[in-house]
Amino acid sequence: MTPVDLQELTAMALEEIARADSLDRLDEVRLRYLGRRDGLVTLAGQRLRELGPEQRAVFGQEFNRASGQLRSALETRQRELAAGEAERREDAEWVDMSHPFREADQGHAHPVTGLIREIEDIFAFLGYQSVGGPELEDDQHNFQLLNMPPEHPARDAHDTFYLSPPAGGWLYRTHTSPVQMRAMLGSPPPLRIIVPGKVARRDNPDPTHTPVFHQVEGLCIDHGVTLGDLKGTLEYAIRALFGRDRRVRLRASFFPYTEPSLEADVACAVCQGAGCRTCLQKGWIEILGSGMVHPQVLRNGGVDPGTYSGFAFGMGPDRIAVLRYGLTDLRDLYENDLRLLECF
Amino acid sequence: MRVSHEWLGEMVDLEGVEPAQVADLLTLSGTEVEKVTPFGVGLDQVVVGEVVGLRRVEGSDHLFLAHVAIPGLEPREVICGADNLFVGALVPWARPGTHLPIGVEIGRKRLRGIWSEGMLCAPDELGLGSDHDGVLILSPEDAEVGMPLARLYPADHLYELEVLSNRADCLSHWGVARELSALLSRPLRDPEASRPAPSSAAPAVQVTVASSADCPVYLAEVLTGFSNAPAPAFVRRRLTAIGQRSLGGIVDLANYVMFEVGQPLHTFDLDRLPAPGDELAVGVRRGRTGESLTCLDGVTRELDPETLVVTVGDAPQAVAGLIGGEASAVGGDTSQVLLEAANFNWARLRSTSRRLRLRTEASGRFERQLSPHLARRGADRFVHLAVRHLGARLGPGAEGGAPLAPAEAIRCDPVRISSILGMELGPEAVASPLRRLQFEVWPGDGEMLATPSPYRTDVTTEVDLAEEVGRIIGYREVPGTLPAIRQPPPLEALAEPVARLTSAACRAAGFSEAMSLSLVSGERERLAPRLVGDLAHLELANPLSMQLGSLRQGLLQGLLQSAHHNQARGQDSVRLFEQGAAFWARGQERPEEPWMLAVLDLADGSAEDGATRLRRIMALIASLSSVGGGGAVEFRPVAWPALHRARAAEVWAGAERRGIVGEVAQPVTDAFDVRGRVEVAELRLDGWLKPGGRQGHAPPLPRTPALVLDLSVTVPSRALLGPALQAVAALGLPELERVTPIDEYLGDQLGTGVKGWTLRLRLRHPERTLTAAEGDRARQAVLRALELEVGAKPR
Numbered sequence A: 001m002t003p004v005d006l007q008e009l010t011a012m013a014l015e016e017i018a019r020a021d022s023l024d025r026l027d028e029v030r031l032r033y034l035g036r037r038d039g040l041v042t043l044a045g046q047r048l049r050e051l052g053p054e055q056r057a058v059f060g061q062e063f064n065r066a067s068g069q070l071r072s073a074l075e076t077r078q079r080e081l082a083a084g085e086a087e088r089r090e091d092a093e094w095v096d097m098s099h100p101f102r103e104a105d106q107g108h109a110h111p112v113t114g115l116i117r118e119i120e121d122i123f124a125f126l127g128y129q130s131v132g133g134p135e136l137e138d139d140q141h142n143f144q145l146l147n148m149p150p151e152h153p154a155r156d157a158h159d160t161f162y163l164s165p166p167a168g169g170w171l172y173r174t175h176t177s178p179v180q181m182r183a184m185l186g187s188p189p190p191l192r193i194i195v196p197g198k199v200a201r202r203d204n205p206d207p208t209h210t211p212v213f214h215q216v217e218g219l220c221i222d223h224g225v226t227l228g229d230l231k232g233t234l235e236y237a238i239r240a241l242f243g244r245d246r247r248v249r250l251r252a253s254f255f256p257y258t259e260p261s262l263e264a265d266v267a268c269a270v271c272q273g274a275g276c277r278t279c280l281q282k283g284w285i286e287i288l289g290s291g292m293v294h295p296q297v298l299r300n301g302g303v304d305p306g307t308y309s310g311f312a313f314g315m316g317p318d319r320i321a322v323l324r325y326g327l328t329d330l331r332d333l334y335e336n337d338l339r340l341l342e343c344f
Numbered sequence B: 001m002r003v004s005h006e007w008l009g010e011m012v013d014l015e016g017v018e019p020a021q022v023a024d025l026l027t028l029s030g031t032e033v034e035k036v037t038p039f040g041v042g043l044d045q046v047v048v049g050e051v052v053g054l055r056r057v058e059g060s061d062h063l064f065l066a067h068v069a070i071p072g073l074e075p076r077e078v079i080c081g082a083d084n085l086f087v088g089a090l091v092p093w094a095r096p097g098t099h100l101p102i103g104v105e106i107g108r109k110r111l112r113g114i115w116s117e118g119m120l121c122a123p124d125e126l127g128l129g130s131d132h133d134g135v136l137i138l139s140p141e142d143a144e145v146g147m148p149l150a151r152l153y154p155a156d157h158l159y160e161l162e163v164l165s166n167r168a169d170c171l172s173h174w175g176v177a178r179e180l181s182a183l184l185s186r187p188l189r190d191p192e193a194s195r196p197a198p199s200s201a202a203p204a205v206q207v208t209v210a211s212s213a214d215c216p217v218y219l220a221e222v223l224t225g226f227s228n229a230p231a232p233a234f235v236r237r238r239l240t241a242i243g244q245r246s247l248g249g250i251v252d253l254a255n256y257v258m259f260e261v262g263q264p265l266h267t268f269d270l271d272r273l274p275a276p277g278d279e280l281a282v283g284v285r286r287g288r289t290g291e292s293l294t295c296l297d298g299v300t301r302e303l304d305p306e307t308l309v310v311t312v313g314d315a316p317q318a319v320a321g322l323i324g325g326e327a328s329a330v331g332g333d334t335s336q337v338l339l340e341a342a343n344f345n346w347a348r349l350r351s352t353s354r355r356l357r358l359r360t361e362a363s364g365r366f367e368r369q370l371s372p373h374l375a376r377r378g379a380d381r382f383v384h385l386a387v388r389h390l391g392a393r394l395g396p397g398a399e400g401g402a403p404l405a406p407a408e409a410i411r412c413d414p415v416r417i418s419s420i421l422g423m424e425l426g427p428e429a430v431a432s433p434l435r436r437l438q439f440e441v442w443p444g445d446g447e448m449l450a451t452p453s454p455y456r457t458d459v460t461t462e463v464d465l466a467e468e469v470g471r472i473i474g475y476r477e478v479p480g481t482l483p484a485i486r487q488p489p490p491l492e493a494l495a496e497p498v499a500r501l502t503s504a505a506c507r508a509a510g511f512s513e514a515m516s517l518s519l520v521s522g523e524r525e526r527l528a529p530r531l532v533g534d535l536a537h538l539e540l541a542n543p544l545s546m547q548l549g550s551l552r553q554g555l556l557q558g559l560l561q562s563a564h565h566n567q568a569r570g571q572d573s574v575r576l577f578e579q580g581a582a583f584w585a586r587g588q589e590r591p592e593e594p595w596m597l598a599v600l601d602l603a604d605g606s607a608e609d610g611a612t613r614l615r616r617i618m619a620l621i622a623s624l625s626s627v628g629g630g631g632a633v634e635f636r637p638v639a640w641p642a643l644h645r646a647r648a649a650e651v652w653a654g655a656e657r658r659g660i661v662g663e664v665a666q667p668v669t670d671a672f673d674v675r676g677r678v679e680v681a682e683l684r685l686d687g688w689l690k691p692g693g694r695q696g697h698a699p700p701l702p703r704t705p706a707l708v709l710d711l712s713v714t715v716p717s718r719a720l721l722g723p724a725l726q727a728v729a730a731l732g733l734p735e736l737e738r739v740t741p742i743d744e745y746l747g748d749q750l751g752t753g754v755k756g757w758t759l760r761l762r763l764r765h766p767e768r769t770l771t772a773a774e775g776d777r778a779r780q781a782v783l784r785a786l787e788l789e790v791g792a793k794p795r
C-alpha cells in the first residue's frame, strides 16, 4: 500500500458515496471502507505499523486526510439522503390542502334563542337576573292580578287558549307578565328580573303571526324608581340591540297593569323613517310595551306602592329577529330549516 | 276611526299646523295615527258641469255619450262608462288639461270615432274616498253649474286613528280636538248646542229605566215637523270624507253627532211606534224569554233576560245600544222622531254583542265605557242641528236613570307626580297640562285637587294624572336615567343556566337548535317516541285546528316533522336538538312542565351507519350529564314503543331514569315521511342537570409509571358491555385506574355466535412501579369477572 494506492481507494470510495442513492446503500459503503474491522481504508491504516518512522509520518498524514475526507463526504451525503427520504415520505402522504371548508362541523343556536341570550346579557350588565315561570297559568295570575278582571276589554287583545277539562282551570299564558306577579309574591323588593319564555295567543298562523311565540319580560322594583329610569333603561337596551345610532321614540299607550304606559318604537331600518312596506308606511316599528307598574298591581303582588315603585316592559324576540335578520315570514322561525339555522 | 282635519279645525284652531305635525302629536300622546290621506286636495281645476243630453254610443253596450254644459260654453261631448247619469245631473267634469289629484292628466281622447272632451269623475278618481260605483252626482242644493269642485270639497286630510281601548272619549272629533287643544295649547271650541224652548204640540214622553246599573242615563226627545230634506252639505261632505254613506237627513244628522261629539244616538219614527199621539211610555229593561225583535238589518233576534232592550208601551223596539228595530226605523217619509241619547252598561253590552255576534259603531263606543255625561251633549247637539237645518220643532222630552254623579276630585301632589315621571315639575307645570285637558284644578298648599273632564272615564287616581301630565308634556322631555343598584342579583344568578350548558354541549356535537310550537296534534305525537310513556294529552278547549289541538308531551314529534321538512328540501344530513317545556296532565292539578331536551340525527345515504350515529348521541348524553353536573350515566337496553326493538335504551343517572335513546322504528319514520335511519334521544333535564354544571375536583396525580395491558376475549355475540364493565368495576382492584374498550371484533374467524372484545387496562400504584406479575394478576381477576358476567373466554 502506498499513498498512491490510498488515493485511488479514496477516490473510489468518494465515487461510491456519491452514487449511493439510499441511506441503506450509504451505510454499506461506509462499512466497506470505514468498517471498524475490515473496512478497506481501516485495513490500510492498520498497515502504518509496518512502516518505518519517516514513511509512517508521511503516510499517517495522508491517511488522516483521506479518512477525514471520507467521513465528511459520508456525513454530507447522509444529510442529503435523509432529507430526500423525508421528502419522498411526505410526498407519499399528500393531502388536498385546497379542500374548501365552510365552517367547523358545529351546530348552530336558533336565532330567537340567540337574541334571548343577548337580551339576558344586556340586562345582566344592569343587574337583572333571568328567571322562568310556568307556561300554563291560571286566570288569576295571567289576568286578574294584572288588573284585568273578567270581561275587561283589554282581554280582547289576549285571545286565550284554554285547556279542556279536567284541566279546565288552566290556560296557556298570553304574556310573560304573570311571572312578574310570581316574582313579587315570591320575594320582597328590590327586584330586577328578566323573564324570557313562550306565550300563546289564538292567532291563525300567517306571515306576522304564530300561535306560539316568545316574549321577554322585565321588571324593576325599588325605592324611587321613575319613568325616567324606565326611559334610560329602554334606551340603553334598545341601542344595545339595534345599534348605537338607531333612533328610538317613546309614545303613550295603555296597558291595564301599568300607569303611565308607554310603547317604544325604533326607526325603520329599511326606509330610515321615510315610510315603506316593512313599517306599514309609519317610518317606525313598534318593538316594546312598558310602563310604571300600576299601584294596584304592586299591591296585588304584596308590595306597598307607598314605599316602592317600579317599571315593567315586554318585548318580542321573534319580531326582533325578523327585523334584525331580514326574515319575511315569522313562521320560518318555527320550520327549523337548516339553510336558515346555519346562518346563526 | 277616521277623523277629518277640516272638521277638527272647527273645534281647535289648526292654522299653520301641518297634517304631519297633527299626526305626530296624536301618535306620541297615545292616539296612534296609522295613515294620513289627502281628501279633496287639488280639485280647483275640476268644474261642476250639467248633463244636458245623453245617449248610448252606437255599437257599444256600456258607453254613453253625454253633452255637458257650463255657462258661457257650448255643450261638449264626453264619453262615459258609468250608468248613473241622467239629463239634468250635476257632475264633476275634468276638462282636457286638468290634473286630477290621483296623479292623472286628462286629455282629449278619441273613442269609437268620437272626440271625448275630458272625463266625468267617480269619487275615487277625485281622491274623495274609494267609491267607484258611478259618477259623483252632486246635489243641486250644494252645487252650482260652472263652479270649481274645490268650493264643494275644500282641501282636507283624513287621519286613520288607532284609539286606545280605555279612551272612548277619543272616538269623536270633539274628543280628538280636546287632545289637540291640550297638546297645542290652543283653546277648544265646543260644538254649538243651543236648545229652543219646547213646544207643547208634540206628544208627551215618559221614561222608565228598570235598573240604572244597566242604563245610567236615558234621554228621550221628541222632534216634529221634519220635511223630507237631506242633511246640510257640510254634514254630508264630512260624513263622506270619513267613509259614511248618506242615508237621509235624520239618520245622517244622528251619525254626524255621533262622529262629532261621540254620543251614539238612535231615532225612532214616532208614527211607527205603538200609540202615537198618546203619551209615549219608553222603557229600558231586560228582555224576556220568548221575546224577539226584527232588527234594522232584517234579522230577527231572540231576546233574553241577559239582553237589555228599549221598549215603547212595553214592546221591544231596539236592542239597547246595539241595533234598532225594523218596524220603527226612520225612512224617507218620517216627519217626527223620538230621539234616544242614552248610556248603557259596558259589560252588559259587551256580552250581548258577543252573544249576538254583532258589533256596531254604537256598541263599540259603549263597550269602552263611554261617559254617561255625553248623552246630554249628544241630544242637545242633535236638537240644535235638526232645528236649524231640518226645520224640526222640539217637543217636551223626558229623562230616565239615576242622577249622574259628578266627576270626583283627585288629590294631586306635584312632588309625587315628579317622582313618578322622574322630572322636576312645580305646581304650575303640573296644573297647566291638566287644565288644557279641560280638567278643573284647585291649587292647594302643596297638594292640589284635580277633577277630570266629565267625558274622561279613565282618569281616577293620581298615577292617572301623572300619565296625563307626562303625555301632554311629551315623554321626549323626560330625562333618561338609570336606577341605582342597591343590591346585586342573588349569587345563584351567576351560575350558567342549564339551558345554556345544554345548548353548548349539543352544538359542540354538531347539532343545531330547533324551535317548535308547543301545540301539536295529539294523535300524531302518539306515533312518535316519547319519554312520558302512556299518558293522555292535555287538550285545548278552543283550538285553532286539530293540527294544533293538544299540548306537546315531548319534543321528538316536532323534530321528526322538521327532519321531514329539511329532507324534503334536499338536506341529506339533519342534526337537530330542541329544548323546552313539555306538558304532562295531572287531572285537575296544575299540569307538570318538565324541561326537555330532544336530539335527532338523520343521514340518508351517508357513510356513517345508524349505529355509529346512535353512539355519537349516547356520547353526547354522557358528556352532557358530566358537564351539567349530572354524574355518570348508564344505558339500559329496553324495548320502547316507536323505537327499533334492538336499538333502544333507557338513560339512567343515579337512581332515576332521565331519558330514552335509540333508533326510530321504520313504521314511524314512514309515518313522518322521513327516509333513512333516524337516531334520537329524549331527556328530561330538570332535577338532573344543575345550573353552573360540573363542580370539578382535582384527583391525586401520582408520579409513578402506569402499567398498560390489553386484554382480548371472546364473548357471546349479544353480550352487553355495560354490565361487563360494571362487574369489573365491582372488583374494586386498587391499582386498576381505568378500563377502556378499544375494539369490538365481529368477524367470522372467531366462530358463529361470538364476538371479540379488546379492553385496555391502565394500572398504577401510587408509590412504586408495578411488576409484570402484579399486572398479570390483575388481568386474571378482570378476566374472571368477565367470565362470570358475560361468559368471556381469553383469546
Ligand SMILES: [Zn+2]
Residues within 6 Å of the ligand: A268, A269, A270, A271, A272, A273, A274, A275, A276, A277, A278, A279, A280, A281, A282, A283, A284
Ligand atoms: Zn320603513
